[in-house]
Amino acid sequence: MELVSAIDFSPNDQALVFTGSGSKEPANLWVYALGSKQFQKITDSPHPGVNLSALRAPELVSFPSFDGVVLSGWLYKPATGPGPFPTVISYHGGPEGQSGPGLNATAQALVKEGVAFFLPNVRGSSGFGKKFLSLDNGALRVNGVKDIKAVSDYLVTTGIAKKGALGIMGGSYGGYMVMAGVTQYPDMFAAGANLFGVVNFETFFKHTEPWMAAISTVEYGDPATQAAMLRDLSPIHKADLIKTPLLVEHGANDTNVPVVEAEQVVVALKKNNVPVQYTLFPDEGHGWQKTKNRITSTVEIVEWFTTRLK
Structure with a gap:
């Protein structure tokens, strides 16, 4: 168990109840007795067919970026040897999200x-202080x-990582990072997976929910006064540079990042004869809620990367 959330005291203040989970542990309710300092798991989330002890736990690593800012991330390595390995880099959403050592089906399937x-937790991620959180705002x-x-x-x-066998993936803002990566560094990645990502700030601000547009002006910029900057930051305007085969997945009912974002990517790649596979989930919004769609997505992602990186 590596992650603790939803902490609360018992009525008599003698125990803590919380949700515990981790890279090899599904979410369960736990109790910690303050007097005896003992933990007790009081639920047991089902995991039929999954041997939790066979799963791989990640290690936390840190390193400097181009300007000395220290970045960090959680590394899952296969049990097949010392490497180098074909490697998939997965960027979180937010942008102010944070990646942790959770039970990650895609990670476990790939390392197997x-x-x-x-x-990685790059600049702009939460959990590292206010200064770090603001290092990617606007023109930054x-x-x-x-x-x-x-x-x-x-x-x-x-x-x-094995040079020439790098993959990049991410959802929502992580999808933006995928598209920024394959346009800014066209020769870096052998495959990518853009999951409901932003690619064009003009169409994003035009079609997203008003509340999302309002809070996004702080992160990205104001389309009313900074349209030129937002255009420069939009990967769709550099789509002709893309060489990386892409898997694109999106929910038809997504109102946070409307499906027009995915459609622009697919059209651009087909026009330029870059391999693209597009999966539109008709019964999903921003991310996958239904088990069958989660399975479909994970299987597609694992097959996409193992085929192209190995």
């Missing part, structure tokens, strides 16, 4: 196939994109 999996977004190269360089130079 001999592919390493890395979850370009430095967040430069972190993509820093992450890839770290993995290759340390012998973790």
Whole structure:
């Protein structure tokens, strides 16, 4: 168990109840008795067919970016040897999200196939202080994109990742990072997976929910006064540079990042004869809620990367 959330005291203040989970542990309710200092798991989430003890736990690593800012991330390595490995880098959403050592089906499926999996927390991630959180706001977004190269360089130079066998994936803002990566560094990635990602800030602000547009002006910029900057930051305007085969997945009912974002990517790649596979989930919104769709997505992602990186 590595992650603790939803902590509360018992009525008599003699115990804590919380949700505990981790890279090899599904979410369960736990109780910690303050007097005896003993933990007790009081639920047992079902995991039919999954041997939890056979799962791989990640290690926390840190390294400097191009300007000395220290980045970190969670590295899942296969049990097949010392490496270098084909490696998939997965960027979180937010942008102010944070990747942790959770029970990650995609990570576990890939490492079982001999592919390493890395979850970086680049600048703009939460949990590292207010200054770090604001390092990618507005025009500073370009430095967040430069972190993509820093992450890839770290993995290759340390012998973790096999050069020429790097993959990149992410959902929502993580999908933006995918598209920024394959346009800014066209020769860096052998495959990518863009899951409901932003690619065009003009269409994003036009079609997203009003509340999402309002809070996004702080992170990205104001389309009323900073349209030129937002255009420069939009990967769709550099789509002609893309060489990386892409898997694109999106929910038809997504109102946070409307499906027009995915459609632009698919059209651009087909126009330029870049391999693209598009899966539209008609019964999903922003992310996958239904078990059958989660399975479909994970299987597609694992097959996409193992085919192209190995």
